[in-house]
Amino acid sequence: MPVNLVATPAAELHPVPGVRWGIAEAGIRKANRKDLAVLLLDEGTSVGAVFTQNRFCAAPVQICREHLSKSSGIRAMLINTGNANAGTGHDGLSRAQSTCMALAQALNLAPEQILPFSTGVIMEPLPSDRIVAGLPAALADARADNWANAAEAIMTTDTVPKAFSTRITLGDAPVTITGISKGAGMIRPNMATMLGFLATDACVSQDLMAQLARELAEASFNRITIDGDTSTNDSFVVVASNQAGHVPVTSWDSADGQALRAGMMHIAQQLAQAIVRDGEGATKFITVRIEGGKTGEECRQVAYAIAHSPLVKTAFFASDPNLGRILAAVGYAGIADLDQTKIDLYLDGVLVAKEGGRHADYVEADGQRVMKQSEITVRVVLGRGDAIDTVWTCDLSYDYVKINADYRS
């Protein structure tokens, strides 16, 4: 059961001029399932992207990096589910390349103008023949109002398709921002088994989009964690088709630049939080906010220690205000000179621990009340400085184990 997350109706996902999706059922792992998507971009589209920091990155990630470094004219993307094409060595690289070549041929492009993405089981050979065989159907389906189907086509263990859309105005021109994401497990900072595609028709240069991809990921997908596992395939792509007709954005510090970035950030954070809300087995959405650190880095360190602790996560699942587990996680987060007598812990507005010990006024009924909510904010004040950072996570339930013990069957 996802936490306060329902699919956005297709009618509310605004088409982005210059951007089309085509979907097909290619039978990659299971029959009768949308498992192949092509994203077609008009000429002149700017593309920025960030990828997993996992050193065991998948073949498609390696190829994406290579194609982005070679070409400034990315015109199509090719996404399959059911197989991650990771841990597949040289064979995996050549299979991914062969799918890019097939799509390039069909579109009369160079293979370097294609970016491939795969998600699914690791260490099994990519059925590239089935992908290639599915391309004509996907291309025939290509249209601008296909975002809802695209969101569905990239799902793996997701239970809800994740798509959000908004409109802003730059100058007098209406500008559309629409994005989709997938991911439900193997989610942690520095990306996750997540794919994210965010498109706008705004007018922005290639260089600015590369910078934007990093900034958006840093404050959205890199601030979520479900189980602490970093995937081999994480990819987040932002595209701008440059068709909205306004004066091009040439700096993120300009008024238009700030407005566009804010709109893109809004959708990126919705897409990222949707992944946590649909986290494998999730029953609660937890915001972990750390204040009073010396640096943002140490705030994140503490936030992730809390967000990754199986003991903290099972306590949330049980709605059990066994909140000492949070203090224990703060203590082992790795801040060598941490002074426990300076630490305050809040659960929403409830002061649970003050100066490292149980607060005199705290009664368990107050903690219990907050723990029963479906959305909870854990706030820890470190008393060391002015830095603040926030991470979003979910609880750990029976269903997480069930889903991951049964995933391949």
Next chain:
Amino acid sequence: MPVNLVATPAAELHPVPGVRWGIAEAGIRKANRKDLAVLLLDEGTSVGAVFTQNRFCAAPVQICREHLSKSSGIRAMLINTGNANAGTGHDGLSRAQSTCMALAQALNLAPEQILPFSTGVIMEPLPSDRIVAGLPAALADARADNWANAAEAIMTTDTVPKAFSTRITLGDAPVTITGISKGAGMIRPNMATMLGFLATDACVSQDLMAQLARELAEASFNRITIDGDTSTNDSFVVVASNQAGHVPVTSWDSADGQALRAGMMHIAQQLAQAIVRDGEGATKFITVRIEGGKTGEECRQVAYAIAHSPLVKTAFFASDPNLGRILAAVGYAGIADLDQTKIDLYLDGVLVAKEGGRHADYVEADGQRVMKQSEITVRVVLGRGDAIDTVWTCDLSYDYVKINADYRS
């Protein structure tokens, strides 16, 4: 169901001359349960200890450190379960001190000669009055052949009491080594919610025992992980009563020193591995051995990434050879210049992945066969150097979630 672990019969736990245990039911958290133990040491006993590296360390840990730095004449230890006296601030310190004072008074010792230990729920006030009230019964029970009861008295979520014993010969003198441990969750490197007490009647100085405690912990309790949570209360104590009558050990490099250390290490590793075998919800005992690292440190980094991965652990629970998850964990372990094309992965004797890709001869039936075993060795060869290290862990099952969601109820 613990993995290949049964309680050692009481008759096989050899008494250690100079060392007595007394047990009582003090009603600390639940009635009719052994929850209080005192360990009485004859005068002249050498004591070494190591404690949690959690900065939110519990009150008793703070007091142990202080008493060990002040006194070279530790004569008694006081252990309670049911309450960790952690996250309890100044009140926790004074309550722990009051229990030390009561025991000191009863034994005609200084409070600094007592070491206190607590394990159980965090952030609740220690019921020190009940502990003090239970002391006379515990003292009346004190005897040398009480190790089995002591192992039972320190259990929390443990399902099997953990005690091991051996005898060696130094010179012509028979020397006994007997120890107990507890811990089943919140277990990770740098100690865990574990308590360990290891005693010998060998003749060793105080300084050598302090060094031995660190060395033993490093190769035993600091090489196990269940859920990656480091407890606030971890403590491992080694004592030598100096009553065995042999020529005292003055160096760990001497023949006698090596023999004694090997015997102590054997029991320490059995005690540590028993904690993993009885890990909360554990159904498998997993040895993670990393070879070919540049340093032992990076081998451990990779080993813990694998051992902490919820995806790897649920795959073991399911006996599912979804072994790409192990490669993914290797990739995100944090070695920046890792070359995936040099990595081999073995499951027991089965070569699963070679040079970063699925091995041509690997068939899933071979992986399946190993995954069904109750004891499995994961071996990763990094191809970077000659360093090797090993970590022991268990799988992640429904019961882990159940135990930790229900722990306080």
